Amino acid sequence: MARFIITESVPLKGKVRVSGAKNSVLPIIAASLLADGQSVIEEIPYLNDVRIMCELVESLGACIELCEGNTKLKITSGSISDTTAPYELVNKLRASFLVMGPLLAKTGKARISLPGGCAIGTRPVDLHLKGFMAMGANITQGHGYIEAASRGRLKGGKIYLDFPSVGATENIMMAAAIADGNTIIENAAIEPEIVDLATYLTTMGAAIKGAGTDTIKISGVSCLTAASHAIIPDRIEAGTFMAAAAITGGDVIVENVVPDHMKPISAKLREAGVEISEELTSIRIRGGELKAIDIKTHPYPGFPTDMQSQMTSLMSMAHGTSMIIETIFENRFMHVSELKRMGANIKIEGRSAIIEGSNKLTGAQVKATDLRAGASLIIAGLAAEGVTEITDIEHIDRGYMNIDTKLSSIGAKIIRIAD
Numbered sequence: 001m002a003r004f005i006i007t008e009s010v011p012l013k014g015k016v017r018v019s020g021a022k023n024s025v026l027p028i029i030a031a032s033l034l035a036d037g038q039s040v041i042e043e044i045p046y047l048n049d050v051r052i053m054c055e056l057v058e059s060l061g062a063c064i065e066l067c068e069g070n071t072k073l074k075i076t077s078g079s080i081s082d083t084t085a086p087y088e089l090v091n092k093l094r095a096s097f098l099v100m101g102p103l104l105a106k107t108g109k110a111r112i113s114l115p116g117g118c119a120i121g122t123r124p125v126d127l128h129l130k131g132f133m134a135m136g137a138n139i140t141q142g143h144g145y146i147e148a149a150s151r152g153r154l155k156g157g158k159i160y161l162d163f164p165s166v167g168a169t170e171n172i173m174m175a176a177a178i179a180d181g182n183t184i185i186e187n188a189a190i191e192p193e194i195v196d197l198a199t200y201l202t203t204m205g206a207a208i209k210g211a212g213t214d215t216i217k218i219s220g221v222s223c224l225t226a227a228s229h230a231i232i233p234d235r236i237e238a239g240t241f242m243a244a245a246a247i248t249g250g251d252v253i254v255e256n257v258v259p260d261h262m263k264p265i266s267a268k269l270r271e272a273g274v275e276i277s278e279e280l281t282s283i284r285i286r287g288g289e290l291k292a293i294d295i296k297t298h299p300y301p302g303f304p305t306d307m308q309s310q311m312t313s314l315m316s317m318a319h320g321t322s323m324i325i326e327t328i329f330e331n332r333f334m335h336v337s338e339l340k341r342m343g344a345n346i347k348i349e350g351r352s353a354i355i356e357g358s359n360k361l362t363g364a365q366v367k368a369t370d371l372r373a374g375a376s377l378i379i380a381g382l383a384a385e386g387v388t389e390i391t392d393i394e395h396i397d398r399g400y401m402n403i404d405t406k407l408s409s410i411g412a413k414i415i416r417i418a419d
């Protein structure tokens, strides 16, 4: 089983470049199904999740070519040859549910395996489906699959999301792009990845206004044409490097970031005593004495749930007591029992983690239970006395491109042991 061996590291120092955002590239690959012709997507993070999404759209009729050191994808799409996303793929990658909007809009039908449970909660898809129903689709469920069908083209509709779901906003936006008439999504998610998807769709000829605000208006067009697009930088990867720099008291410049996207993370790190300075496309982090802070996760521009576990590690090394409240996912404290094995003093009460900081963690054998939980163990391992061995690192590889190589380049002592 592949694993990381991490030894307590000196303060990290140097420059590290962030890859394109995983959470942008996945919907953008799905959206390519809507176009006719060859789209070119740059700044690809060629992660396992991206590979699975490519496999899925290929199985639906698209043709994919990977070039320039796996950083560029050429996606040729036209007619859809299959409208089923099978369990084997949806089970591996929940985001594969994002092909439902494009399939339904383009062919009038889609059959997608139910995503099922995942490590961080039940993660339903009811909001996606409500959106499709408001656009005239008929939804049925059976044998572990959800089937959506419409008579002719989808019709524009007015959709109020009970919660600003990222995935539902993306799926509905893609479907509405080539529906008949106008669609309005209210209480839409406003994450930068939504704006990135809207930019791509607009370049393909879609008429979308308001992406990045809570009301998105889409005027359906008859067809979309292939386009070129570069994926925005991954704000969670950037935040993870920032936390790694902070926990080692390092001095690191994180390159290829949009500082504006980092505000919710930068603000909290500053509050914790970390010095942060911003340039146009980079952020410099200088670690100092860490102070305990309270954090509550929220949809953007609130503090991202995807950075919650990394901050839990950081607060384990801070002076004082921190409280971290997770409001987005119901079961996202799986890293806590692993961090406790490393000497962290953390109590869970419902959706809150109460962390008694101390400046000592000790290396131990721990397991990455999910992607971000795994990232938090790397961060803890960098500061822990002795050696930390992290198993199940395939979860980490789902969301971080060469994290070991990148961290080594700024002084971390991290070694990958292959299967």
Ligand code: UD1
Binding pocket: 022, 023, 024, 026, 095, 121, 122, 123, 124, 125, 126, 127, 128, 129, 163, 164, 165, 166, 167, 168, 189, 193, 305, 306, 328, 329, 330
């Ligand atoms: C996306 C991100 C994920 C991030 C999350 C929240 C991708 C590929 N993944 O996931 O990394 O942690 O946003 O920022 O972009 N919900 C419902 N019904 C629905 C849909 C969602 O109740 O139909 C609930 C979920 O259970 C969860 C909350 O809404 O509690 C947020 O989910 P959502 O914003 O949809 O997250 P994802 O798009 O799955």
